[in-house]
Amino acid sequence: MAKGIWVFVEQSNGNIRKVSLELLSQGRKLADEKGEELAAVIMGQNISALAGEAAKYGADKVYVADDEKLASYSTGAYTSVFAKLIRENEPNLVLLGNTAVGKDLAPRVATRVGVDAAIDCVGIEADAANYVNLTRPIYAGKALIKVVSPEARPVMATVRPNTFPVAEPVSKEAAVVNVPVAVDPADLGAILKELISQATGRPELTEANIIVSGGRGMKGPEDFVILEELADCLGASVGASRAAVDAGWREHKYQVGQTGKTVSPVLYIACGISGAIQHLAGMGSSKVIVAINKDPEANIFQVADYGIVGDLFQVVPALTAECKKLQA
Amino acid sequence: MNIVVLVKQVFDTEAKIVIGADGRIDDSNVTMVMNPYDENATEEALLLKERLGGEVIAVAAGTPKAQETLRTALAMGADRAVLVSDPALQSVSDDYAAAQALAKAVSELKPDIILTGRVAIDYGSKIAGRVAEILGIPQVNTVTRLEVNGDKAVAAREIDGGSEVIEVTLPAVFSAQKSLNNPRYPTVAGIMKAKKKELKTLTLADLGLDATMSGKMQIVGYSLPAGRKGGRVIPGEPGQAAAELAKLLRSEAKVI
Amino acid sequence: MIFELSEDHQMMRKLARDFAEKECLPGLEERDEKEEFSRELFAKMGELGFNGVVFPEEYGGTEADYISYAIIVEELSRVDASMGVTLSAHLSLGSYPIYKFGTHEQKTKYLKPLAEGTALGAFGLTEPMAGSDASGTRTMYVDGGDCWILNGSKIFITNAFYADTYVVFAQSDRSKGSRGISAFIVEKGTPGFSFGQKLKKMGIRSSATYELVFEDCRIPKENLLGKEGEGFKIAMNTLDGGRIGIAAQALGIAQGAYEAAVKYAKERQQFGQSIAGFQNTQFTLADMATQIEAARLLVYQAAYLDSAGKPYGKASAMAKLFASETAMWVTTKAVQIFGGYGYSREYPVERMMRDAKITEIYEGTSEVQRLVIGSQILKEF
Numbered sequence: 001m002a003k004g005i006w007v008f009v010e011q012s013n014g015n016i017r018k019v020s021l022e023l024l025s026q027g028r029k030l031a032d033e034k035g036e037e038l039a040a041v042i043m044g045q046n047i048s049a050l051a052g053e054a055a056k057y058g059a060d061k062v063y064v065a066d067d068e069k070l071a072s073y074s075t076g077a078y079t080s081v082f083a084k085l086i087r088e089n090e091p092n093l094v095l096l097g098n099t100a101v102g103k104d105l106a107p108r109v110a111t112r113v114g115v116d117a118a119i120d121c122v123g124i125e126a127d128a129a130n131y132v133n134l135t136r137p138i139y140a141g142k143a144l145i146k147v148v149s150p151e152a153r154p155v156m157a158t159v160r161p162n163t164f165p166v167a168e169p170v171s172k173e174a175a176v177v178n179v180p181v182a183v184d185p186a187d188l189g190a191i192l193k194e195l196i197s198q199a200t201g202r203p204e205l206t207e208a209n210i211i212v213s214g215g216r217g218m219k220g221p222e223d224f225v226i227l228e229e230l231a232d233c234l235g236a237s238v239g240a241s242r243a244a245v246d247a248g249w250r251e252h253k254y255q256v257g258q259t260g261k262t263v264s265p266v267l268y269i270a271c272g273i274s275g276a277i278q279h280l281a282g283m284g285s286s287k288v289i290v291a292i293n294k295d296p297e298a299n300i301f302q303v304a305d306y307g308i309v310g311d312l313f314q315v316v317p318a319l320t321a322e323c324k325k326l327q328a
Numbered sequence: 329m330n331i332v333v334l335v336k337q338v339f340d341t342e343a344k345i346v347i348g349a350d351g352r353i354d355d356s357n358v359t360m361v362m363n364p365y366d367e368n369a370t371e372e373a374l375l376l377k378e379r380l381g382g383e384v385i386a387v388a389a390g391t392p393k394a395q396e397t398l399r400t401a402l403a404m405g406a407d408r409a410v411l412v413s414d415p416a417l418q419s420v421s422d423d424y425a426a427a428q429a430l431a432k433a434v435s436e437l438k439p440d441i442i443l444t445g446r447v448a449i450d451y452g453s454k455i456a457g458r459v460a461e462i463l464g465i466p467q468v469n470t471v472t473r474l475e476v477n478g479d480k481a482v483a484a485r486e487i488d489g490g491s492e493v494i495e496v497t498l499p500a501v502f503s504a505q506k507s508l509n510n511p512r513y514p515t516v517a518g519i520m521k522a523k524k525k526e527l528k529t530l531t532l533a534d535l536g537l538d539a540t541m542s543g544k545m546q547i548v549g550y551s552l553p554a555g556r557k558g559g560r561v562i563p564g565e566p567g568q569a570a571a572e573l574a575k576l577l578r579s580e581a582k583v584i
Numbered sequence: 585m586i587f588e589l590s591e592d593h594q595m596m597r598k599l600a601r602d603f604a605e606k607e608c609l610p611g612l613e614e615r616d617e618k619e620e621f622s623r624e625l626f627a628k629m630g631e632l633g634f635n636g637v638v639f640p641e642e643y644g645g646t647e648a649d650y651i652s653y654a655i656i657v658e659e660l661s662r663v664d665a666s667m668g669v670t671l672s673a674h675l676s677l678g679s680y681p682i683y684k685f686g687t688h689e690q691k692t693k694y695l696k697p698l699a700e701g702t703a704l705g706a707f708g709l710t711e712p713m714a715g716s717d718a719s720g721t722r723t724m725y726v727d728g729g730d731c732w733i734l735n736g737s738k739i740f741i742t743n744a745f746y747a748d749t750y751v752v753f754a755q756s757d758r759s760k761g762s763r764g765i766s767a768f769i770v771e772k773g774t775p776g777f778s779f780g781q782k783l784k785k786m787g788i789r790s791s792a793t794y795e796l797v798f799e800d801c802r803i804p805k806e807n808l809l810g811k812e813g814e815g816f817k818i819a820m821n822t823l824d825g826g827r828i829g830i831a832a833q834a835l836g837i838a839q840g841a842y843e844a845a846v847k848y849a850k851e852r853q854q855f856g857q858s859i860a861g862f863q864n865t866q867f868t869l870a871d872m873a874t875q876i877e878a879a880r881l882l883v884y885q886a887a888y889l890d891s892a893g894k895p896y897g898k899a900s901a902m903a904k905l906f907a908s909e910t911a912m913w914v915t916t917k918a919v920q921i922f923g924g925y926g927y928s929r930e931y932p933v934e935r936m937m938r939d940a941k942i943t944e945i946y947e948g949t950s951e952v953q954r955l956v957i958g959s960q961i962l963k964e965f
Contacts, residue, residue: 012489073487075457075467100487104469107423107457116424116544119452133548138451142345143353145451146549147422189466189500193482194493204488210584234584247610252506253486258341258449259364259506267583278341284553288581290573296561297851297925305559306576308569318570323584326574361598396591403595513602516633516646516656519595 004061004089005031006154008082008096008105009042009054016050018166018207019097021057023159025167026124027095028058033126036092037061040174041085043078045071048176055174057167062174067181072195073101075108076187083112085179091154092131095124098158099206110156117156118147120262122163122285131155140258140281161207162264201232205254208237210267213256213283214249215241217272217293217312221249226316227271233323239263239283241273257282271312275300292316329382329476332434333373333406334444334455335366337390337397341449347550362397365445367404367511368504372474373443374405375509380476383407385437389426391418395527402522403514409525410437414532422543423451427458432535435463439499441481446470446503456503466496470505587881589651596652600659603632608664615666615790616935619782621746622790623704626670630701634671638891639683643691644699649891650825654832654883661836662843665939666790668836672829673742673791674698677947678705681751681767681822685810694749694769706747707826708738708770708796709819718753718819719762723798725754731805732768734798737780740946744794745779748772751822752796753815765815769807776801787938824897826947828890831883831903834911834943838879841911841918841936842872848922848931865921872914879907898960905953908943915940 007027009020024040031038039061040054051062065081082105086094094109096102098120110117122144123135130148134157138145149155205211212231214224224238231238240250242257256263258278268286273279275291275298283289284303291304292312301307308315339345340359348354362370373384386401388394389412398409412429434442444456446469460467472491473484479498484491486505514522532538562569562576577584589597607628615622629635637653639645653675661668679698682690682705697703714720723736734754744750750770757764770777780795810818846869849860859865882903889896915937919926926933944950 072492075469079461100470103454104457104467107454108461108467111424111427111458111461114544116422118545119454136452137553138353139339139343139345140449140452141553142343143347144551144553145547146551147545147547149545152544186464190468190494190496192492193495195490196492197490199489206488255506267577267581276342277344284556288577288583289556290577297848299851301561302558302851303556305581306573307559307561308566308573309561310566310569314566315570318567319574322571322574326578326584396594399591400595400598513599513632514595515631516596516599516637516648516652518633519592519599520646520648522595523592 004037004039004091005034005093006039006041006091006095007059008094008102009040009050010097010099010101011042011044011047011050014049016053017097017099019099019159019161021166022161022164023095023097024054024057024059026164028167030093030124030126030132031058031060034092039063039091041065041082043070043081051174051176055172056169058170058172059174061177063177063179065179065181069181069183072192074190074192075104076190077183078105079108079112080183080187081179081181083109086113086154094154094156096158098160102158106156106158113154115149115152115154115156117158119158121157121159122264124157124159137262140262140278141284142277142281160262160264162209162266202237203235205237205239205256205261206263208263208265210234210236210269211239211256211263211265211283211286212236212269212271213239213241213273214244214271215273215279216243216247218244218249223313224250226313226320230269230316230320230323233320233327241279242276270300270304271316273300274298275303329376329380329441330437330439331373331376331382331384332437332439332442333366333370333384333386333401334430334434334442334459335370335386335388335397335401336363336445336448336450336453337361337388337394338363338448338450345552347552352550360393360396362400363445363448363450365447365449365504365506368506368508369443369445370401370404370406371509371511372502372504373441374512376441376474376476385410385439387430387433387437388412389417389429392529395529398527399522400514402525402527403518404512405518407525409527411527411529412532412535413529416532422545423453423455423458424545425543426453427455427462429532429535429537430455431459431462432537433530434459441476441498442501444501444503446505454503456501460501463499463501466500467503468494468496468500469503471502472505472507474502474508592648593651593655596648597655597659599632600634600656601662603629604660604663604667608660608667612664612790613929619784619789621670621792623746625667626674626704627701629671635674635701636679636699637675639679639695639699643683644696650828650887651884651891654828654887657829657832658836658839658883661833662840664790665833665837665936666788668833669742669788669791669830672826672833673707674705674747676826676829677707677822678743678747678749678751680825681707681809681818682769684821685767685814685818686769689806690769690809698749703748704743704746706741706743706750707822708741708744708750708752710740711736711738718765718816721753721755721765722758723752723754725756725766725768728802731802732808734768734770734776734801734803736798738796740783740793741796742791742793744792744796745782746792750796751809752798753819756812760813762816763813765819766812767809767815767818768803769809770801770803774801774803785942787935787940787942823947824900825890827900827904827953828883828886828896830943830947831879831886831900831907834904834907834940835876835879835883837936837940837943838872838876838907838911838914841915841933841940842869842876844931844933844936845869845872845918845921859921868917868921872917875910876914879903879910882906898957901948901953901956901960904948905950905957908940909950911940911943
């Protein structure tokens, strides 16, 4: 008998990632609605301390797979352990963050346990007939589909960061289950040779609360400094439009849009971005959009909550100065 | 070296999405193109062939129209192509079924390397891990650099907050990130030659798969996101406007 | 009758469109502003096989048909009309006569590099006293024994200065009229061959237009194209095909302006709605679309006839006449839809309108096209 809702908890530098807290918070609500337990699955090395954290955000049970073989993420070892755990415990719903790890792991684990995984979901609703229904964007958010898994269990999904709010932590204990770690030799085909951290000190684009983004209007790579200054004052991440990436001003990993990343921050500040349909697809679900552009006819103003028609090279530094004043 | 590249035909990124009278996405009047990340995968396959010799085989699952995308791969330089097209497959909307079909078609080609895009920009499909799992071989996703030496490959891949370098034993599946390379244009000569190259169409039955194979997930509804409305334009000199904006973001929108 | 492009043609369109948008569009405004010709872009087109698209593989071509060629010129011109005419003048005027009338040796030596894209071609027919009336040619040649000696000048020569190979027309005896004209292949750098003034133009400013000057220019005997006295026939035959290129260029310009106009009409808000909401605007857009579609059918039909080896002189004249007048009308209306912005260089329709005008003039003005069509009609009845 399948039971329970699971959240795959990701950690970075010893803390639970924000998207995992979001999923625990939402998972708690769903578990209460279903009258089932919420379990967190934590994998890594020396991560036992995180079990208590997961409990505070609603987990009734925490599966801890703590082993040196899991010290850093690898598709093979994580799939081996996670798929075995799912097979043995048969949860109804398994949620992962739509992060680099989630996107790599979910399809592989799903295939191994004989189900499909819905990628990049932006909504989960309890559903009597199908357990849950999932909403996910297609065409990078130009349309949405609702999908269900009528029979296959667990229902697996990766969920876009910033989709659900993080609940206030509560004082709560969870049952900790230590998971024995055995990796199938067939899963050892890949060896991690090197891990390169490129810490910018700024949040990951897809997880950032605030994104300051630049487009063709930036004129050159060096001009992104003014966006970085604003971003650093706001604790924001810096994105770019395809025009800016195609021009070689920013790396592709910072591209927001249909052929880049899809983001849903609380605040998106578009600077010198005209608002091509493929860009709007990637950021249209942001809560508040600000557009700064010298062209009053730019498409971006049609989706922006606040717009300033003007020279971004004057407006952005002025905004940074205002931001500093507010923080002073 | 047998190199298989999995390509998908998708809507052009400029396409406007319209929901038709039947409640589904209307694909009439839409320009179809090769999934942009699959272009990178195709380019990498061709580069590998240029360095190491062998054959590049493009494989797609889709409607008969998807052979256009295979022709594009052939025009870029792929040697031959296989299309898995079956009405049974088209009624299924999830990646589970597509992966089963593709994996079966691919396994018969005995590839050393399988390349595909990191994601399909239409339905957000991530086929690499699924195919790798069915074939029981390693996967490396969002690859930004790929080197092959004998039966080993070293790949750099993008991860959150950095990158990692992974060594795998071949055969393996690699999914291409945009920064992996700069895809070539098909040439006029390539387009002319593509007509003469082999493009085989297989049904599920041809692959020995059950034609009643069903997916695991079903689409139960399509919708368009709630349209946004342009808000207010803040007038004034840059300094003034910026000050007003900061005030509104804090007191009205409450986001900073 | 099939009114749908084949898969190959659709691929050609996609290829040419991608090339135009990714390679020609960046820097386009600057090239227009500074009147800069880009040899680099021409070389890139060569790598893709555009420059000899209709010629046999033996001579460096890719053996596609004239519809492919028309589509490529159309797609280039949709973004960058200067690039469109550069290719059209190179292929239809600079290369085609060598393909059609050249010896195997001439084709191997001259057509192959032209088709492969390493050499650029041009066509020297027009003179101050001889536009479409080639019989008025005053550039003279004499038989110098072991060579031909040319004297005279040519004006309005597209691709000149940058081009490597020129097909040049000269007269041996003015009393012979058109029967005294012969065609020659002249290499850049031949002593006695130089360039005069660069023409400052209203539009297609990043295509090169220069005068050619011949002063006792000695050309090898084997560079006579066709037979002596065949020049007029070669010129007329070449111009029939050249019209397809210009018609395709005009079609592309019109298409580019139309797309810009539709997009703008949907974005631009006036009186609380997009201007596309006004019936007045919709009527204009509808007329644009209809005329462009009619022009397209004419252009592809002429290209089809050319590929099929059927007479296409009348069809190419009709295509050129209609497409160029469509281009002028559509671009003018597009500027109107853009209003004040349309008149500014911030938006591309201003350039498109300037570019469109020349299509009604060169390679036979609209008046000349009507003459060609008229005389053909009267012959047929």
